[in-house]
Amino acid sequence: MIESREPFSYQKDKNVPPFSAGSVFTVMDAQCSLCARGATWIARHDKAQEFKIIPLQSDLGGALMTHYGLDPSDPASWLYVEDGRAYSSLNAFIRVGKRLGGIWKVIGLLHVLPTVWQDGMYRFVARNRIRFLGTADLCTLPDPEVRKRLLL
Incomplete structure (x- = not known):
């Protein structure tokens, strides 16, 4: 659960x-x-090219997670910050879909599920993601669109 903070408190x-x-x-x-x-x-x-991606394993990524009360070593930890406000879990995924717009707004339909179901689904996938899909190195992906968004 994210600690409630004022917008842009990380600054x-x-x-x-x-x-x-x-x-x-x-x-x-x-x-x-x-x-x-x-x-x-x-x-x-991201048609507007506004998203930046920060690796969890970086000093910055770990500091941001800690700032919001999330454990950087917890596999379920994921942070999304929009206009200074922080979100995590499936709620963050829903907001990313809305921000991307178009067909991705459909992800917002997940919001009708009770929060306990949303959190349970998210935690199940997050805790088993390596077992189901393996590992990768985000920082060495050949995709130039991803590389230009990384903040290391």
Whole structure:
């Protein structure tokens, strides 16, 4: 569960290294195949080219997770920040779909599920993602759209 914070609170946290990501960024596991596919999906469908991707294993990624009360070593940890407000779990995925627009807004239909179901589904996939899909190295993906969005 994300700790409630005022918008852009990470900018005032001395433990978070200064960075420039614009209004939309995500922190995701750079060693997870599902996350690498997610980064590619975001890069290909982000027509406004506004998303930045921060590897969880970076100093910045770990500091942002800790700032929001998330455990950087927990496989279910994923962070999405939009206009200074942080989201995680399936709620973050739904918001990414809305932000990308078009057909991806359909992901918002998942919001009708009770929160306990959303969290359960997300946790099941997150905890088993390596077993189901293996590993990858997000930082060495050949996709130039992904590489130009990475903040290392």
